[in-house]
Amino acid sequence: MSKELVIDNISKHFGSLVALDQVNLTIEPGEFVCFLGPSGCGKTTLLRIITGFEQLTSGNIIYNGRVINDVIPQKREFGIVFQSYALFPNMTVKQNIAFGLKMRKMPKDEIDRRVEDILKLMGLSGWHGHYPSQLSGGQQQRVALGRALAIKPSVLLLDEPLSALDAKIRIRLRTVIKRLQHELGITMIYVTHDQEEALAMADRVVIMRDGQFRQVGSPWEIYKNPKSSFIAEFVGTSNFMAARKTDGRVKFGQIAFRVPAAAELPGDNVYLAIRPENIEIVGVTIDADDCEAANIVEVSVEVVNFLGPVVRLTFFLDGEEMLVEITEKRFEKTGIRRGDKLKLYFPPDAFHVYSEMFKKLI
């Protein structure tokens, strides 16, 4: 069974570069934790420290109450799934899965039984004699998962395991991994830069940037209440407005929004963030009677992007490009076209207010 894993004030420096800056987290047994962040945020470094492939500069990595900083990777009994699968090309599927068991000097008949179980678990029965090069990417990653699980690891670490796969297979394998986690009750630590993947799979998401944990919480919490403008942009999409508090209102250009949350922030300059799906279209998604007049703005539609279940409309607000999304069903009824004038309603509670704007990633 998995035990508690504690990331205790870990820092990692590469020369003058700070890859990890005093991060802390307690991972519960059987939990699915996702480290999510843009490239260079330190998430892979953290994973490599947990696996033992990288040494930490300060802090402790504690498993089951024991500091394991100096325990070599072979003895940590953690399973690892790599982005590149890292299957042994010179071995068959069976030999790949049996490798870890052979290292443990398990008797042969027991190895056979275990390999058979794993193949069944991974939906790969009958494929034991194949070489990795004969399998599809999705199958290869399932072999890699099976190989890591065969040794009954106490924790399974996955380093962007799906990013090399096609979109369709990626989504299917998400379900496979999630189901395995439920069935085996094993702690899984998952590193990804794909926010959709993190939201879809994790019990808890850790947003990382510049070697720090910026927000830790359930996917729902993070999506609904992003703690910073960076997270509001990185997880999902947000429209941003650099605004100014004036006379109890928040002014963005000529528009004076009523934003109750702005009062809680010090200073006069604030940044408003609102998600495209939270902006209402008056007369389409909301009745004019239910709106506060101050937060209604008339705009004209510049671009219409049909994305399948939703339709994204681009408009300009005081020279800034903004987005609003409505469901495809509503869109069908209204028949909005490029150039149409729309009245948009910005619900006062839908705004997130920040006192600082993050620096653009690119």
Place this chain on the structure above:
Amino acid sequence: MPMDTPTAEPDAPETYAVPAGRLETDRFVIPAVTIFILLLLGFFMLFPLTSILRLSFFKGGHFALHNFTLINFHKYFTTSYTLNALWHSLYVSVATTLIVTVVIFFFAYALTRTTIPGKTFFRNLIMMPLVAPSIMQALALIYLFGRNGIVTAHLLHTNWNIYGPVGIIVSEVLYCLPHAFVILFTTLSAVDIRLDEAAESLGASPFKVFTRITLPSAKYGIFSAAALTFNLTITDFGNPVVIGGNYNVLATEIYAQVTNLYRFDLGATISIILLVPSLMAFMLNYYISRKTFSMISGAAKPVIPPSRPFKKSAFLSYCSLLSFSIIVVFATVIIGSFVKTWPYDWTLTLAHYHFPSIGGYSAIWTSLWIALVVGLGGAFITLVAGYVMETRRPFLKQPLYLLSVMPAAIPGLVMGLGYILAFNKPYYVFYGTPWIVVICVIISNFTLGILSNISSLRNIDPSIEEASISLGGDSLRTFFKIIFPLSKVAFFQNFLYFFMRSMTTISAVIFLVSASVHLAAIEIIMLDNDGWTASANAMCTCIIAIVLVMLGILHFVSKKIGRQTSSLVPVDA
């Protein structure tokens, strides 16, 4: 997706762990192996080298400050005969370098930038000199243009003959072609041909394109090929000793001082003098080749546009001419070994294969088994050395790398002389046995072996090693179960390389043969020296045949292995 619900996944009654003792010892494996290889290179490369330095710079070879002397060098530079060897060496090397670079550039150009037919044939043919000792060219030239040469004496009835600097230059040119070709072919293949097309589309004339685009983009390759040719020529012994006549060069002078005059101190001194230019050429080459590699891009290669008819036929004739000269060299040596008296009596005979020397066939067998041991040992130890350098946690990587590239800078003859000076003591039991030959050849060719292994190891995804470790694999198992099998192709290539070098090298081993150890390549010199030229040709033919057979075997084997590991045909379960 078919996925059964797991039935047997309750808590395991017993858990297996990786044996702890094995992992405890594992942390010492990489450092121990690294230190072993460092000691090996130190003892069999640095130590012989210091022996040469000691003997040339210290009175009586005794290392002490008051013994330091430059008298040997003074003597060398004031004796006009020995000093001439330096000028001679520089002259033939510079001449050879200029000729080879120009000649092979256009050959490589034809094979990479024109649409002439028969490219595979030309490419294989230009590589042929690698299968023979660097003495074959001289033997052939003597049969063709010597005092009794078929062309000079019998076709043109002239008294002119090729002995001397001309002979050395021509034979070295023929010997260096494949080495320079490999570099220029790689360079010209790597440079994007679309640059030429872009220049042409902007209105540049073909001549302008060539001088402004093609040549500058290949300049590192050209310099690198030139440096390598210079190094090969100035350090070569086989060709000048046979065709040089009275024209002494540094390599032959070292041999003469040591073997004929027993002046080991002067031999060592000339070795140092030879070491200087060859070291400079090596460093230049090393510096340049790093730049070359950074220029090579993985861009897709577009199709070469059809060459104009005149260009095509000109280059085709050029390549044919060059190939023809290589064929003539081989044909002369091989035919010369089967006819009664070249060029008077063309009756076929096997008489020259009854070797009149002491070594004879036993020399061939000795050479063969030594070459097999060198091939296996060299390929294996350079792979191990490459692995410990490229592994996740290398130990003393920089010193090991430095020592590993050094052998390429040391001329074989100098290494061989160092071996006699260093190991000619009763307690070095391997001295005077074939084993010293094995060691010397492996160490002399260590650099190329390890460099090719490093580049092959870098193609293996580092995650594969980490996957093995995360599953409980230790260094030894990771190496033998994964890295070694994945390096099979490189291993076979290196085996072939070491095998060929061992069969054909002369300079590295000429000082190491003895009354009890005879080697085929050295026998050629001995036979030729004693006037048995036809038998020398026969011995040379035997070496060529053995190397070609091994090439065929390995080609077959590696094809089979290649099919096995990269098979994409789905097999029904």
